[in-house]
Amino acid sequence: MMPDLSSLCRKGLEALYPDKVKITVGRATCGRASGAEEVYQALLAEVKERGLDCTVATTGCLGFCQEEPLVCVQFPGKPRYVYSRVRPELVKEIIVGVINQNMPRKRLLGKVFEDEVLITGEKVKMDDRSGDRSLAENPFYLPQVKVATRNCGYIDPGSIAEYVARGGYLALQKALAQTPEEIIQEVLESGLRGRGGGGFPTGKKWDFARKSPGGVKYVICNADEGDPGAYMDRSILEGDPHTVLEGMTIGGYAIGAHTGIIYCRAEYPLAVATLREAIKQAEENGFLGDDIFGSGFSFRIEIVEGRGAFVCGEETALIASIEGKMGEPSPRPPFPAERGLWGKPTNINNVETWANIPPIIMKGGKWFAGMGTENSKGTKVFALVGDIKNNGLVEVPMGTTLRQIIYDIGGGTGVFDFKAVQTGGPSGGCIPASLIDLPVDYEELTKAGAIMGSGGMVVMNEHACMVDVARFFITFTQDESCGKCLPCREGTRQMLELLNKICAGKAEMPDLELLENLALAIKDAALCGLGQTAPSPVLSTLKYFREEYEAHIREKFCPSGVCRELFELTIAEEACRGCGRCAEVCPQQAITGQRKQPYRLDQDRCIRCRACLNTCRHKAIKVVPPRR
Amino acid sequence: MNLTIDGKTVPVIDETTVLEVAQREGIWIPTFCHHPGLPPYGACRLCVVEVKAGGRPGLAASCTLPVADGLVIETNSPRVQRSRRILLQLLLAVTPGSAVVKELAEKMGVNTTPFEINEQENHCALCGLCVRVCNQVGAHAIGFAFRGTRRRVTPPFGKPAADCVGCRACASVCPTGDVKFTEKGDRLFGENWGADLSLARCSSCGRLFTTEYLFNHVKTKLGPDYSAAKLCPTCRRRSTANVMTGSYLGKVR
Numbered sequence: 001m002m003p004d005l006s007s008l009c010r011k012g013l014e015a016l017y018p019d020k021v022k023i024t025v026g027r028a029t030c031g032r033a034s035g036a037e038e039v040y041q042a043l044l045a046e047v048k049e050r051g052l053d054c055t056v057a058t059t060g061c062l063g064f065c066q067e068e069p070l071v072c073v074q075f076p077g078k079p080r081y082v083y084s085r086v087r088p089e090l091v092k093e094i095i096v097g098v099i100n101q102n103m104p105r106k107r108l109l110g111k112v113f114e115d116e117v118l119i120t121g122e123k124v125k126m127d128d129r130s131g132d133r134s135l136a137e138n139p140f141y142l143p144q145v146k147v148a149t150r151n152c153g154y155i156d157p158g159s160i161a162e163y164v165a166r167g168g169y170l171a172l173q174k175a176l177a178q179t180p181e182e183i184i185q186e187v188l189e190s191g192l193r194g195r196g197g198g199g200f201p202t203g204k205k206w207d208f209a210r211k212s213p214g215g216v217k218y219v220i221c222n223a224d225e226g227d228p229g230a231y232m233d234r235s236i237l238e239g240d241p242h243t244v245l246e247g248m249t250i251g252g253y254a255i256g257a258h259t260g261i262i263y264c265r266a267e268y269p270l271a272v273a274t275l276r277e278a279i280k281q282a283e284e285n286g287f288l289g290d291d292i293f294g295s296g297f298s299f300r301i302e303i304v305e306g307r308g309a310f311v312c313g314e315e316t317a318l319i320a321s322i323e324g325k326m327g328e329p330s331p332r333p334p335f336p337a338e339r340g341l342w343g344k345p346t347n348i349n350n351v352e353t354w355a356n357i358p359p360i361i362m363k364g365g366k367w368f369a370g371m372g373t374e375n376s377k378g379t380k381v382f383a384l385v386g387d388i389k390n391n392g393l394v395e396v397p398m399g400t401t402l403r404q405i406i407y408d409i410g411g412g413t414g415v416f417d418f419k420a421v422q423t424g425g426p427s428g429g430c431i432p433a434s435l436i437d438l439p440v441d442y443e444e445l446t447k448a449g450a451i452m453g454s455g456g457m458v459v460m461n462e463h464a465c466m467v468d469v470a471r472f473f474i475t476f477t478q479d480e481s482c483g484k485c486l487p488c489r490e491g492t493r494q495m496l497e498l499l500n501k502i503c504a505g506k507a508e509m510p511d512l513e514l515l516e517n518l519a520l521a522i523k524d525a526a527l528c529g530l531g532q533t534a535p536s537p538v539l540s541t542l543k544y545f546r547e548e549y550e551a552h553i554r555e556k557f558c559p560s561g562v563c564r565e566l567f568e569l570t571i572a573e574e575a576c577r578g579c580g581r582c583a584e585v586c587p588q589q590a591i592t593g594q595r596k597q598p599y600r601l602d603q604d605r606c607i608r609c610r611a612c613l614n615t616c617r618h619k620a621i622k623v624v625p626p627r628r
Numbered sequence: 629m630n631l632t633i634d635g636k637t638v639p640v641i642d643e644t645t646v647l648e649v650a651q652r653e654g655i656w657i658p659t660f661c662h663h664p665g666l667p668p669y670g671a672c673r674l675c676v677v678e679v680k681a682g683g684r685p686g687l688a689a690s691c692t693l694p695v696a697d698g699l700v701i702e703t704n705s706p707r708v709q710r711s712r713r714i715l716l717q718l719l720l721a722v723t724p725g726s727a728v729v730k731e732l733a734e735k736m737g738v739n740t741t742p743f744e745i746n747e748q749e750n751h752c753a754l755c756g757l758c759v760r761v762c763n764q765v766g767a768h769a770i771g772f773a774f775r776g777t778r779r780r781v782t783p784p785f786g787k788p789a790a791d792c793v794g795c796r797a798c799a800s801v802c803p804t805g806d807v808k809f810t811e812k813g814d815r816l817f818g819e820n821w822g823a824d825l826s827l828a829r830c831s832s833c834g835r836l837f838t839t840e841y842l843f844n845h846v847k848t849k850l851g852p853d854y855s856a857a858k859l860c861p862t863c864r865r866r867s868t869a870n871v872m873t874g875s876y877l878g879k880v881r
Contacts, residue, residue, distance in 0.1 A: 309775060311775075326771075326772060330670075331670045331688075331689065331692035331693075333694060334694075478776060478777065479776055480775075480776065481775065481776040481777075482775045482776065482779075483754065483772075483774070483775050483776045483777065483778070483779030484671050484754075484756075484779075485670065485671050485672070485673055486671060486672050486673055486674075486715060486718055486719065486722075486753070486754075487673055487711075487714075487715060487718065489754070489776060489777060489779065490718040490719075490721065490722055490777075491714075491718060493777050494718065494721070494743045494744065497743075497744050510742075514742050517710070517714060518714055520710070521710060521711045521713075521714035521715065522714075524676070524686065524687045524707065524710075524711045525673040525676050525687055525711040525714075525715060526673070527670055527671070527673065527689070
């Protein structure tokens, strides 16, 4: 069946810009966690009750997790209102605003005056630019350049027509008219590198797989996103599944594969359901199947749900898992491009990498390479989380500095000082505040002792203990180690023992040396990427925060006030303004005093829960060494 | 195709590993999970060598590293030694009683371990030799279960090994002596696998010599050509000798 792009596009535009009022709710997992479902149901009920002639639609995630649930209201031809932190109580006000054509100002995040379709460059202008703040000028969105997440939060992920209306499947049509070599050349020129963590040039990977002899080949989408704090792949799958399908089909054509497999973690039920629906619609409309666009090329995509192990994100373990074996890495070489799934040449890229393919094919490799730094091209999606004002998914050009990401977009860390940012998940490292002007790209992050990884960014303020942070990540990797190779299994276990000892104040200085040597040996000797990078959190914190380790060992003192046995809290009289907020939050009634007078903290009642520490805006709560 | 190992350039052929080349050249590389008769596994990492050029630089396990033209390998660089020493210390902590590990450690000048010693009864180091040999035998009675530090070797679902043939190959390859079999009367117990097998008697001398299961397993493996007589190795030798000398003497006559 020949896909009918123009009629789909027409249908999609009608759905995107209907001639009646359209209310859209961001119903991806992040929205749901903040109560988007209740808001959606309340909207449906309210619309029904009042007999309103308007559409209540679904979309993915706009990236601004801090402000979820997000609701958009669009009058035909008018700017779109975007409301943040919408609760069911606000729904009535919004509906009344729709009826009276006088929208409430409460929780109005901004207005959208223009939609730009990245693929085609077309702009949809919505006139009436009144004095309202534009969403695009919100500091959170202003520096962002959306390529991989271009459709997230704009289209209904369950509608292939809306995807087509935003330039979807044009790239596939274009690619199928080219030779596979031309496509690989385009991807090479774009400088796109693997967004899953390895950072290997995608074009080169495709080239290896294409040149690998064999009639049967596979492409795989790695959707086993597992880094703590990273969720960009989920957002893309839930918000714009077709871009992944389109990217994979182009990749399949380029390397000569006819089957694609999406290995999606089972903990993402919404993503799996969204993908299933998207595959169905793509098949029905002739974007997947036999003889796509009359090119003679056939391609099908299957979903395999993950088996719940972090290590299955490692490509050889992922392949083993698809084959029904234990999710365990095996040595490379042979690389999957030579001998992969079922022993056939296989190309694996992660979700974000695939999502970048359609724009690269449509707009050209040069366009993509025009963004970013010398060796890291294009944009990257980061999951900005932790002690930061604006949590969310941000997509910025490579080379954007940490300062821009954390302060301009993220809005900073509030009254408490920024201490470090952990990038790249459990395989990554901690970058200290002194490197705040570091341009973020593959090379710079590696040089700083961290990695790009999948793009997790956990921001930490002055109250984070770096030894404890290292311990958190080692706990994670030792739990997720498959246990096959000795250095990873036993090494991470022993690293955790040592870190526990340090955090409990029971370690001596030789333990620190042992920890470092052990970390270096694991890094060198482990079998797979998980083991080789498992010591990174330890090595990077040792590099930048060694004095904190030493304080734990020599002085038996945790200067950040995290390791419970190694600190006490006290109120500095000169800093205390007597506001009493600390006393309000103290669960032990350990803090007493009178307003406008310095408060006092009773050490015997204090359980060091840190509630006061995190509450005091005047930084009057001090961390001091414990009395012996 | 040539590779350079410890400064010596030697010819190599495809489909061999760096460990095999080293052994051929008389270069000692410590191994623990390796057995020449079994597929390489790369779990203990003791055999790491340093790739200096011609491949991805850094350490790699020589047992799973295929040879490549122009590969430059150092088998005992300081970086290799540092890792091996730590690995041996880790092994000593896991399986403090193993003679194999102690001997390896002594050879590397490691006498004690700074790490927390495993005080459990089970000292299995998860080298996987038993699992691999069991697969090689064709029984597939045991495998790995669980991950990380909870990983262990077990028959399916932790139930008594229904497919154990009682060949005891697992016990013979185990470097820590953790795999145990005991005979009691005419029964053989595979303690680790919960196997309970009946022993077969030699039809000639009446001695218990193998398990019924293994005898039948071998019979099916070898097919109809195999003489089905239930004979112990001694009696089988005698019987074969009789047949051979008989036919020889027959020809002479």
